[in-house]
Amino acid sequence: MVPARFAPYPPEEAETMRRWGADPDLGPNLVNGLARSHRVIVADYESHRMAHPAPDTLTPRNVTADLLAIADAADAGSFAYYGYSWLALCGLQLAIRTDRLWALVMGGFPPLDGPYESMLAVTRAAHSMSTQSADVVPSPTADVEPGDWDSVPVQTNKAQTRQFVTLYEALQDFDDSAAEVQPGLPRLAFAGSDDLIDYGPAWGNVHVKIGEPLTTHKQELIDSGWDVHVLPGLDHIGAMRSSVVLPLLTDWLRKVG
Template sequence: MPVDPRSGVHFELHGAGRPLMIGLPLMASHVEIFGPKSAAILTGYLDRLTDVYQVLTLDYPSIGRSADIAPDALTADRVCQDLLSVADAAGFDRFAFWGYSWSGAVGLQLAARTDRLSALVIGGWPALGAPYAEALEASTRKIGKFDEGARVVLRNDEQYAQWSNFYRSVLGWPETAATRPAPIPRMIYFGGDGDLVEAGVPLPIASRIRASRPALAAAGWTTHEIPHHGHEVAHRPDLVVPPVRHFLDRHLGTTAEFSGRSGF
């Protein structure tokens, strides 16, 4: 049960090959946290990746077997420092990062702070026009009022405030950096019906990714829309992994078969 001694983060390594870190909603203690029925989701990702990639999953933030982080300490700077520390502990020098939703937002911050990424995959979160202020408002409204589903990954009710603190820390972030030429390949994917409403606050995720396609294309991003699915598409590795695997294989020098359609 490896634990990074600097950050206190528990992590697991699966397979062998090119290093790939995957963030929430996958976790090192995924089944332990979500129960036996969730095993198919985790294995659905790992079985489609670990023949070529060494996949690092981690319990983060303050979930599973990892150490606690004070909610007001969860800033973008802290998160990125912790993830790079875990990469060190896992023996990763350069690595691809794959995040979804909140960890998609994290991936953008990580790419802006380090040159150790070999590729960046963002799911379910806009690289441009991201609803940071809306996410902050929704998460603040839900403090003390969140549903039981959120409590599954929390150790105590006070911990929910960590999400508000993260989003507060990235307000005003110059996200136009996402459209600057980058030395690494970048991909964004989303469920076509993936706009959300949280605590009465609209979170336009799919619609903003769709609207930003021209700017992202000009900056070299690959986009992939999964039609007829919402934000929960992350729970469908059969739909998500093939296009992402195709992208990673193509840019990181591996080979794979993919019959779907990606890009614009």
């Protein structure tokens, strides 16, 4: 299961993504590449939640129910799951709640010492901005500097931002060091070594550390059954590009599946 967008982006939006260093062809490239050796279930869960926000009910348990419903609709009794960033943490929540996974891949979010507290602060700031600028039409950003997260405009509404506050609030008591997945589940975690997202005053001067905890706990994770890849020189956007992820997934799935 790949919860990614398969439909092409509009040309202007795709060009903006490229200026940010992102890969607008990520979904199609992953799906088409993985489909050479596996049946792929693709569902754009993030876009679904933006179109149909769940401001008070986007909890880990409900996310798991959503993902299992997608698998059911695809008639997949067991399946592997790959998610990046917040969709990676959804994969971990899925893995501790079901025995239907035969493999789990988490990209751009560490399975141990995850930034749940800092992401709650970021989502609360985004929600506050969305309530203040509900009637403001954002203008396109002409000059884009890849990695300048502080300049990212909030272009989501109150319900859309509130659902992520709800998710991270529900995860504040989650102890990822005690998370138990089914014994023997093949699992891979990866992130860029430079995956550190710094937000400025408008966002509460929050630092979201992703690459650092994966590096710090690499051996501990390996000892507990994870395969771990820290990708040198890559940040959050760079490590999610299809040119990086597809070879990593293909090689790993060949080994475990």
